[in-house]
Amino acid sequence: MLKRIFAILFLVFSVSLPVYGSTVDERVSDAVDVIVQNHNKGYEEIVDELERKGVPKSRAFIIVFFSELAFGRVYIEDLFDVDEGKFSDSYFxxxxxxxxxEQSLENNAIYQSLYALAKQLDREDKTTVQKIGSRSGELDMLRVKINLGKEAKDVTFFPPRFPYELLN
Known part of the structure; x- marks a missing residue:
């Protein structure tokens, strides 16, 4: 059973996107352009737009989830001067x-590419980082904690959860 799960995960994370560039970085960059253009829409609408552009639905969910996580973390680092070491290096x-x-973010090529792109865009165009990063669940959690009197530097970020069934 465990071998089957890992085989499915491998296939899901290694399938190429038909319309987008040939490398993970190019595909992620193309997808981020779509997300930015649709940043004021709901999660499902963004996934549908990526799907219309040729991204398989399961991959679109993954890209949107990880883009909000990666860009949100860069946005939080800037906005609240939170060290990147405060974030969990895994997800469930x-x-x-x-x-x-449990999965490692360090070993996830899509997340790593999105995080590197977010860092690069943060130096060049903070508006893009803000548009995607402001959708982050971690940012929402941090704001709640701050409103309850916690200092941003004292907040613990737990590993995010991603619904497994969206991958199938």
């Missing part, structure tokens, strides 16, 4: 039965 795939599979 949460199944309907409640079980979870």
């Amino acid at each position: 795939l949460k199944k309907r039965d409640g079980s979870e599979i």
